[in-house]
Amino acid sequence: MKLKGLRWYIITAIAVATVINFIDRSAVTIMWPFIHKDFGVSAEDSKSVLAMISTSFLVAYAIGHTAFGKIIDSIGTRLGMVFAIAMWSISIGLHSVARSLLYFNIFRFFLGFSEAGNWPGATKSNAEWFPAKERAIAQGIFGAGSSIGSVVAAPIIALLFLSFGWRMTFFIIAGLGFLWIIPWLIINRAPPHRHPWITEEERKLILESERDNMSGQVDEEVYSLAELFRFKKTWGIILARFFIDPVWWLFITWLPTFLFEQFSFDIKQIGTFSWLPYTFAAIGGILGGYHSARQMRKGKGVMAARKYSITVGCLIMLGSLIILTVFLGQFNAHPYMAIIPISGTLFGFQFLICNPQTLPSDCFNKKNVAVVAGFGGTSAVLGTVCTTWLVPVITRVNYTYFFLLAVVLVPLAWLCLALIKPSPQKIKTHDE
Secondary structure: OOOOHHHHHHHHHHHHHHHHHHHHHHHHHHHHHHHHHHHOOOOOOHHHHHHHHHHHHHHHHHHHHHHHHHHHHOOOHHHHHHHHHHHHHHHHHHHHHOOHHHHEEEEEEHHHHHOOOHHHHHHHHHHHHHHHHHHHHHHHHHHHHHHHHHHHHHHHHHHHHHOOOHHHHHHHHHHHHHHHHHHHHHHHHOOOHOOOOOOOOHHHOOOOOOOOOOOOOOOOOOOOOHHOOHHHHHHHHHHHHEEEEEEEHHHHHHHHHHHHHHHHOHHHHHHOOHHHHHHHHHHHHHHHHHHHHHHOOOOOOOHHHHHHHOOOOOOOOHHHHHHHHHHHHHOOOHHHHHHHHHHHHHHHHHHHHHHHHHHHHOOOOOHHHHHHHHHHHHHHHHHHHHHHHHHHOOOOOOOOHHHHHHHHHHHHHHHHHOOOOOOOOOOOOOOO
């Protein structure tokens, strides 16, 4: 049996895994304003405790990015993704039996560690299955999974919570990951060069692109961690992710709390309103990947096309965030006046993020891709940990400084990309 366009089935499967990933991680932030009393937490302390719970997740998430980068480079994307999603599904299921904040944080830690495997796994898979000109599109599809997961999470979690309570909600969503493993093992049974279902035309497209990209470059050398840190491109990826990813996480973690505190939303209203920004984000992810691919078709080099799309996304984010910061005082009577620019912010983020997420596969050979992607993911989470602990402090009066923080982070991320020089080539044995 031959399956035309097999690579698109692979990235669709990864996008579905990402949807599940975000449903699982979003459950706590969506339900927290309504379940914190079950853990003996007062309304006054709820944000600080949520910051602690989020930090437990994020610290493990930072460790998991680098750990899973090494694991997936060692055992491959097929088994690496199975290991990650099975582990995080068990972890989210265990949330349902937590009787204290201690155990809740422990389970949250294991969830964060295992959910991190999805990102280096996806980046490595895209390097294996897609030519360079299509990787940002593939990364955009994968990234859209995070937005779609956030879109569907709010209504799904709200419905399950109202129907079964929070403990059963965690138990039910744990089953989604185990269901995903079955089709993944069937469809992704081998890499492109020996997959029995791939057409000869598609195999040639993937392998010839790989040979072209590696022409005149070092063979599949495996760099040590110390060697990877000698490259400016490594630091460009790490620093850009450190500054830009916290903006996304500010909204992923705190949007339900913002709607609850700013507009006194109940869980039904949160489920009704919070899907819109993530719908825009999903659209942004697809368009951002398409935009950079279009620039390459016009003759731009890979790195130049990536940086151009990142610049466009940064400008969209900045414009939206400035509107949020300046006009926040007018939002009390009009929730959509806040939701619309938040939607613009997340659209811009997803428009740009598929490009820095693709840079490890543009700059390094396949035996180093997942490790460098893991570095970027770890750095992103470390930045997010810093902002997570700031939020309870800077939102005591209102959310103006919350949005101002995001305004500052966006240009810092853009400036870090100056370390990555425009070049269609993969990294050589010395810094360019």
